[in-house]
Amino acid sequence: MLPAPFIITILIIGLIIFASFFMVKQQTAAIIERFGKFNAIRHSGLKLKIPFVDRVAGRLSLKIQQLDVIVETKTLDDVFVKLKVSVQYKVITEKVYDAFYKLDYPHEQITSYVFDVVRAEVPKMKLDDVFVKKDDIAIAVKTELNDAMLDYGFDIIRTLVTDIDPDPQVKIAMNRINAADREKTAAQYEGDAQRILIVEKAKAEAESKRLQGQGIADQRREIARGLEESVDVLNRVGINSQEASALIVVTQHYDTLQAIGSETNSNLILLPNSPQAGSQMLNDMVASFTASNQIGEAMKNQKEKKKDA
Template sequence: MEFIMFPIIFVGLIVLLSSFFTVKQQTVVVVERFGKFLSLRNSGLHLKIPVVDRIAGRVNLRIQQLDVIIETKTKDNVFVKMKVSVQFKVLQEKAYEAFYKLEYPHDQITSYVFDVVRAEVPKLKLDDVFERKDDIAVAVKRELNEAMTTYGYDIINTLITDIDPDIQVKNAMNRINAADREKTAAEYEAEAGRIRIVAKAKAEAESKRLQGQGIADQRREIARGLVESVDVLNKVGINSQEAS
C-alpha cells in the first residue's frame, strides 16, 4: 500500500508545484485555458489550474532596440547605406494586442522603416541627407507610431546612427574636402604675404621719412650755427661780407 501511495503523492506534489508560477518585473504572462485567452498576469507569484491552464507566452515590457540597415539612392544618384535605430516598447495596457495581433513585430517595424526611408531619401541630395537626417528620423517615428500603436507598441525614439555612401563617393568627398582645405590654406598664406609686404613698405616709408627729417634737422642746425657766427663777428666789427 505504501509502495502505491508514494508515486501518487509524488505526482500530486508535481501537479501542485506546477500550479504555481512567477512573473518577472517588466514582463506580462499570457495565460490560456483550453487554447482560449484567459488572463494577463503581471509580476509576482501566480496560480493556474494544471493541465487546464497553460502559459501561452511572455510579453517583454522593457524598452527594446532594433537596428535596421537600409540601402537607398539619393536625388543625385548616390547609393547610401543608412542605419536606423528604433527604440520601442510594448504598452502594458495593450499587451493582449501585442501578443495576439502581431506575430513578427521586428519584421513589421523593419518594413515601415524601409518604406519611409526609401520615400524620403530620394527627395534629397547627399549633402542634404547628412544635414536633414534628424528630419528623416522624425518622419520614421511618426509613421511607425501611427502604424504600431494599433498593435500595442509605443515608438520611443528613432535615430539615424550611420550614413555610409559608396566608397568611390566617399573618396571623392575626401578629395573635395582636401582641395577646399588647400584652397583655404593658400588664401591664408597669400593674405599673410600681403600683410608682410604692406608692413615692409610702411616700415621703409617711415624709415625714409625719418631719414629726411634727420637731414633737414641737420641742415637747419648748420644754418643756425652760421647765423650765430655772423652775429658774433658783427659784434666785433666784422661785417657779413668780410665774414663771408
C-alpha cells in the first residue's frame, strides 16, 4: 500500500495539471487574466494557463447574434405605433478586448440607441409613410449603431423593422377605410358594366330597328312591284286600272281573312265582318275611283279653258 504523503503528492500534481488546461469552443474567445490583470485572449482549442495564477475571466461568442427591440412612439399624424426592430450583430475578432472591457451590458447599449433613432425618425412620418419607408428607418438605425458600437468592438451586420403595430383602434379604422375603398371601386366597376350593357343594348335595338325598317321598305317595294305587274296583266285582258285595283284589294281582303282564320290562338276581330263586307268595300272603292277621275277631268278642263281665254 502506497504511503499517504505519496498519494497526496500525486493528487496535488493531478490537480495542478487539470487546472493548467482548459478548452475554448469554436467561434468563442476566452479572456485570460493574471492576478486580475488582462493577460491574453485564447481562441478555440485546448489551451494552457498557469494554475492559480491565470484565470479565465470570461468568454465571448463570436457568432452573429440577434436582439429584438420593441419601441413605442408617435407618428406625425399623432398615431401611437409599436415597431419591432431586429438588430443582428457580432463581436469583432480583433476587438474582443474592447467588447469585454469597455462595455458591461451591450444589449442595453444597443437598445438605447435603437430607441433614440426610432423616436427621432418616426415622428417625422405619417403612419402610411412608416409602412412604406420602414427600410429607411432600418438604415438609419444601422448607421447610428455602427458609428456608436464600433468603438466597443461590435459590428452591426443588419437591422430590420420586422413589425409595425399601430393602436388597435387605428387598425380598425384603417380596415374600415380599406373596405370602403374596395366597395367604392367595386361599385364603380359595376356601374361601368351596367353602362356598357345599356349602351350595347341600345346599339342592338337601333340596329334591329334599322334592319326591321329596311325589311319593311323592301317588303313594301316588292308588294308595289307585284301590284304593278298584276294591274298590267289585268289591263291586257280588258280590265281597266280602277277595276284591277279594286279586284286586287278584295282578293287581299279575303286572303287576310283566310290567314287569320287559320290561326287557332288569334284574338283579332275585323269590323265590319259581314258577308256583304267584301261587296260593299268593292262598291265603295269603285265609287271613290270614279269620283276621283271625274274631279280630275273637271280640273283639267278648267285649266284648258283658262289657257284658251
